[in-house]
Amino acid sequence: MDYLIIGNCASGVNAVEAIRGKDQKGKITVISDENYPAYCRCLISNYLAGTRKEKDLLLKEKNFYQDNSIELILNKKVESVKPENKRVVLSDGKELKYDRLLIATGGSPKFLGVEGEDKYGIFGFRTLNDAKEILKLIPRAKKVLVFGGGLIGLKAGYALKQKGMDVEIIVKSPRILSQVTDNDSAEMVGRWLMENGIKIRTGLAPKKILGNKKVEGVLLDNEEKMNCQVIIIGKGVRPNMDLVKDSKIQTHWGIITNQYLQTNVENVYAGGDVAETTDLITGEPTINALWTAAAEQGRIAGLNMAGEGKKYPGSIAANSIDFFGLPIISLGYVRVKEKGYEEFVRRQPGIYQYKKIVLKGNRLVGVILVGNIENAGVYLALIRRKVDISGIKDILLEDWFDYSKVSELLEQKEGFRETVSLQGDLVKMA
Numbered sequence: 001m002d003y004l005i006i007g008n009c010a011s012g013v014n015a016v017e018a019i020r021g022k023d024q025k026g027k028i029t030v031i032s033d034e035n036y037p038a039y040c041r042c043l044i045s046n047y048l049a050g051t052r053k054e055k056d057l058l059l060k061e062k063n064f065y066q067d068n069s070i071e072l073i074l075n076k077k078v079e080s081v082k083p084e085n086k087r088v089v090l091s092d093g094k095e096l097k098y099d100r101l102l103i104a105t106g107g108s109p110k111f112l113g114v115e116g117e118d119k120y121g122i123f124g125f126r127t128l129n130d131a132k133e134i135l136k137l138i139p140r141a142k143k144v145l146v147f148g149g150g151l152i153g154l155k156a157g158y159a160l161k162q163k164g165m166d167v168e169i170i171v172k173s174p175r176i177l178s179q180v181t182d183n184d185s186a187e188m189v190g191r192w193l194m195e196n197g198i199k200i201r202t203g204l205a206p207k208k209i210l211g212n213k214k215v216e217g218v219l220l221d222n223e224e225k226m227n228c229q230v231i232i233i234g235k236g237v238r239p240n241m242d243l244v245k246d247s248k249i250q251t252h253w254g255i256i257t258n259q260y261l262q263t264n265v266e267n268v269y270a271g272g273d274v275a276e277t278t279d280l281i282t283g284e285p286t287i288n289a290l291w292t293a294a295a296e297q298g299r300i301a302g303l304n305m306a307g308e309g310k311k312y313p314g315s316i317a318a319n320s321i322d323f324f325g326l327p328i329i330s331l332g333y334v335r336v337k338e339k340g341y342e343e344f345v346r347r348q349p350g351i352y353q354y355k356k357i358v359l360k361g362n363r364l365v366g367v368i369l370v371g372n373i374e375n376a377g378v379y380l381a382l383i384r385r386k387v388d389i390s391g392i393k394d395i396l397l398e399d400w401f402d403y404s405k406v407s408e409l410l411e412q413k414e415g416f417r418e419t420v421s422l423q424g425d426l427v428k429m430a
Contacts (some may be wrong), residue, residue, distance in 0.1 A: 153234015
């Protein structure tokens with residue numbers, strides 16, 4: 001059996017381990033368009049800040065590929081997939097055959113779409129190379145502008161502030177973290193960032209990037225000119241699915257998968273930021289571009305490639321971050337826009353603590369925690385296992401609420417330990 005995996009990050013590596021757990025003899029080939037063994041993208045901001053070294057980012061020991069008899073092909077891009085004859089075509093024209101294929105190509109940053117965006121000094125901050133190039137600029141740079149108030153941009157800005165840079169966040173929307181928090185918690189986090197020296201301006205967007213070959217400034221859409229030497233773009237990501245555009249493999253927002261993470265083409269699977277799966281809460285198609293989702297999808301896809309037939313339960317939005325010692329976790333459906341949901345909030349703005357739970361019927365479907373994240377794993381388990389919380393509804397926001405109050409409800413649900421393990425991964429990524 002020839003297993004071919006395109007992508008060498010969370011989804012790809014977890015697929016390798018799952019396959020090897022069931023098939024010790026099959027040939028496994030992993031292709032990456034980067035020049036590094038698998039590393040944790042979530043931690044490149046820590047590398048940029050200087051709190052982690054490059055070796056600390058590695059997902060596996062250096063002998064991982066050799067010990068698992070994996071052929072690793074680095075610095076090669078797959079240009080196209082030819083499922084009709086079970087081949088992929090590399091950027092150098094070489095073709096590789098497969099029996100089972102996993103597409104785990106991840107996502108690329110969405111750029112600004114303005115004049116001058118090709119200048120040196122603009123980064124989407126998705127790769128280790130991005131971080132290394134930014135570090136080269138720090139000695140001559142004085143000002144950093146971050147466009148977009150999402151997690152990627154904020155983490156980059158936070159890292160550069162730790163390096164002593166003057167950092168300003170500029171967002172077109174009225175607040176930061178608009179995709180993962182609500183108004184009150186975003187205001188609290190924004191206030192905390194500003195108190196720690198990061199400027200935030202809303203209602204603005206870039207109109208033109210100024211400078212010759214290198215970034216020297218920005219013209220904003222209010223005609224204001226700002227000097228800067230580094231620009232970070234945190235406007236979200238788009239799935240890397242160009243390699244299947246001329247194939248029979250169906251796409252929508254991403255590469256469409258079924259409950260086994262298989263595409264519409266037999267023996268072709270997808271996982272991670274490129275895969276369109278089902279939202280666990282809404283049941284709607286979605287792409288959850290999250291490390292934990294990619295890891296779980298890769299593991300299940302790998303098991304299925306090796307013949308297990310395991311169903312993927314669906315993804316859940318789960319974000320974790322820490323700024324200047326203030327942890328924030330957002331789980332599930334937290335930005336309610338329609339009827340049929342209940343929201344309960346406990347605010348303690350003076351000590352930067354905030355709790356919000358979102359219920360639909362007798363199910364917990366969303367949680368925001370700022371400051372105190374101690375029981376995030378328990379909340380995540382309640383959401384993922386779709387537990388009837390009608391008997392504990394009134395204590396979910398209490399400071400004394402913990403696992404002991406729901407142990408019987410959770411332990412009778414299959415997959416509880418697995419869910420808490422995912423929470424542990426979330427906190428590590430913060």
